[in-house]
Amino acid sequence: MKRTHLLSILVAATAVIPTLHAQDALRVHGANAIWTPLNAKSAELESASGAKISFVPNAAGRGLADLAQGQCDIAMVTGSMEAAAEGANSEKPGVISGLSEFVATSIGTDPVFFVVNTGNTISKITLAQAKDILTGKITNWKDVGGSDLAIDVVRLGPTNGPHIALEKEVLQGQKIVDSAKALKAPKDVSTVVSQLPGAFAYIGSNNLNKKLKVLETDKPFGMEMMLVTKGTPSPAQQKFIDAAKTAIKK
Numbered sequence: 001m002k003r004t005h006l007l008s009i010l011v012a013a014t015a016v017i018p019t020l021h022a023q024d025a026l027r028v029h030g031a032n033a034i035w036t037p038l039n040a041k042s043a044e045l046e047s048a049s050g051a052k053i054s055f056v057p058n059a060a061g062r063g064l065a066d067l068a069q070g071q072c073d074i075a076m077v078t079g080s081m082e083a084a085a086e087g088a089n090s091e092k093p094g095v096i097s098g099l100s101e102f103v104a105t106s107i108g109t110d111p112v113f114f115v116v117n118t119g120n121t122i123s124k125i126t127l128a129q130a131k132d133i134l135t136g137k138i139t140n141w142k143d144v145g146g147s148d149l150a151i152d153v154v155r156l157g158p159t160n161g162p163h164i165a166l167e168k169e170v171l172q173g174q175k176i177v178d179s180a181k182a183l184k185a186p187k188d189v190s191t192v193v194s195q196l197p198g199a200f201a202y203i204g205s206n207n208l209n210k211k212l213k214v215l216e217t218d219k220p221f222g223m224e225m226m227l228v229t230k231g232t233p234s235p236a237q238q239k240f241i242d243a244a245k246t247a248i249k250k
Helices: 002-022 031-040 042-050 058-066 081-091 127-134 161-169 186-195 235-249
Strands: 026-028 052-057 074-078 102-117 152-155 201-203 212-214 223-232
Touching: 002 102, 002 201, 026 058, 031 042, 031 058, 031 074, 031 161, 031 223, 031 235, 042 052, 042 235, 052 223, 058 074, 058 081, 058 161, 058 223, 074 081, 074 102, 074 161, 074 201, 074 235, 081 201, 081 235, 102 161, 102 186, 102 235, 127 161, 127 201, 161 223, 186 201, 186 212, 201 235, 223 235
Parallel strands: 026 052, 026 074, 152 201
Antiparallel strands: 074 223, 102 201, 102 212, 102 223
16 A cells, blocks of 8 residues: 555656646747847846746747647747738648637837848838839839839748738738749848849848848838737746846837
8 A cells, every 4th residue: 555655646746747847948939030139138038037948930920820739838929910820821721720819918119121132223112112012013123213123022921020010011911923032031031132133122120231221211110029828928928028028128
């Protein structure tokens, strides 16, 4: 009887161990635009939340998909929840069946910029002109005050934050021209645009560099940055979210 009782205690103790480890870590997946500033403050975030933080920057829609499937604890989402879910479902149909189970907290806004090759003579553009370029109504830079040069539209995938913001603020229901060159990740924009004299692309602030020329616009637009949990945030998740708001503002 004593031996049986001891085995029962050992089994019960073993069953508790994974739960304790799970509480000691937070898996945070999603938008690169949020990951960049938060990763730089990871030590502060770990101290504030009392948990080890594991970041995976894999795009807004994929982060939300990971949250839906229990593969992360917090999703970093930019633009809108609806668009992120739509992007995730376009890659893996049915991965997100609804948004009612998710709780989103806004932590700030990241601007989105239109960029061209550094040799392009154009320096500014209106959002209306950008929309016409993206949808194929304008196909030559001379039609917006530039040189006689064909425009090569460069686009991001549907799960990327800058694209989600673009659909909401600029495209407004219209589709990007089929001939657009599709990239897998925002980090690839500078490489492609620097090699295409007529390139036209869009990007978040964390991926800007000297290989890109930023165009002035008649009005700014950007992507809302959100941290999303499945259900009400746990104490550790809430502490992380509160600390993240402070980190973003800095």
